[in-house]
Amino acid sequence: MKFYSFFNSSTSWRVRIALALKGLEPDFHGVNIRAGMHHDADYVHKINPSATVPAIVDNGFNLGQSLAIIDWLDGKYPEPRLIPAEPVLRARVLEFSYLVACDIHPVNNLRILKYLQDVLKVSPQQKDEWYAHWLAEGMAAVERLLARANEIYSGPWCFGAQPTLADCCLIPQFGNAQRMGCDMAPYRRARAVFDHAAVHPAFVKSEAKNQPDYIPPPHAAAPASSPSKDNIKA
The missing domain is CATH 1.20.1050.10 (Glutathione S-transferase Yfyf (Class Pi); Chain A, domain 2)
Structure with a gap:
């Protein structure tokens, strides 16, 4: 499975949590949305027509949208189940x-x-x-x-x-x-x-x-826990 993500994307973060909870280790591919990589023609036409992150590719099956991906993961890897059956x-x-x-x-x-x-x-x-x-x-x-x-x-x-x-x-x-x-x-x-x-x-x-694609904020001297508006929300 290939996983396309950006470190500061909250939608990618949702899927990363689900993958980690299920013990899955996909092949990671960073997509820098600050640099516009999600609009690259190859990415849009071959990976994710929505031109967003995250996305997964699994044996020719492509899927975007974080909630859809997690629902798919629940179906294929049901333990632990993240969308309850009851x-x-x-x-x-x-x-x-x-x-x-x-x-x-x-x-x-x-x-x-x-x-x-x-x-x-x-x-x-x-x-x-x-x-x-x-x-x-x-x-x-x-x-x-x-x-x-x-x-x-x-x-x-x-x-x-x-x-x-x-x-x-x-x-x-x-x-x-x-x-x-x-x-x-x-x-x-x-x-x-x-x-x-x-x-x-x-x-x-x-x-x-x-994350492998993590980019530290410009003010490196600031504590890691300090909010930085230079790292704009994705």
């Missing part, structure tokens, strides 16, 4: 995952921020305010969903004792928001999940700084 829990996990993947991420990803900056010519402050506004709206909803889940499912993850697709989506979103300098203190339930994941081997392995 109908109610499955629906709750998908509800949460779609909130992150469809409501928070799309309005704050790299191409949106670049359009705001390069085409609409918003100021850096306005761009940051845009990011913070939509992040806060989405994370407030995340907290409400986690509050409901905590009443039913007992455990350190979003929905109980085992990580699911919900955790694969939450951790990258939370991590990138921190890096962008957002105040994440109000989101205590999400923070608890994030802190628990921070010491789990599969989640550690999936972090941006542990």
Whole structure:
């Protein structure tokens, strides 16, 4: 299996978590979306027609879109299962995952921020305010969903004792928001999940700084944990 990823892409990060949880070691291919490699003709026509990351290629089968990839991985490598089979829990996990993947991420990803900056010519402050506004709206909803889940499912993850697709989506979103300098203190339930994941081997392995294509931020003297807006969200 070939896996096409960019270290700072939260969608790639979701799939990296899933791969690590399942103990899979695909053939890694870095796609630098800052440099526009995702628009290269060979990549678009041979790997991912959506011109995005991530993507996987497995024996002639090509697939993009992180949630579709994780669903495919669940079908082919069902242990551990990340999208539950039980109908109610499955629906709750998908509800949460779609909130992150469809409501928070799309309005704050790299191409949106670049359009705001390069085409609409918003100021850096306005761009940051845009990011913070939509992040806060989405994370407030995340907290409400986690509050409901905590009443039913007992455990350190979003929905109980085992990580699911919900955790694969939450951790990258939370991590990138921190890096962008957002105040994440109000989101205590999400923070608890994030802190628990921070010491789990599969989640550690999936972090941006542990990827083969990792590019350190320009201010190398700053602590690794410090947010850097130079590393724009992908």
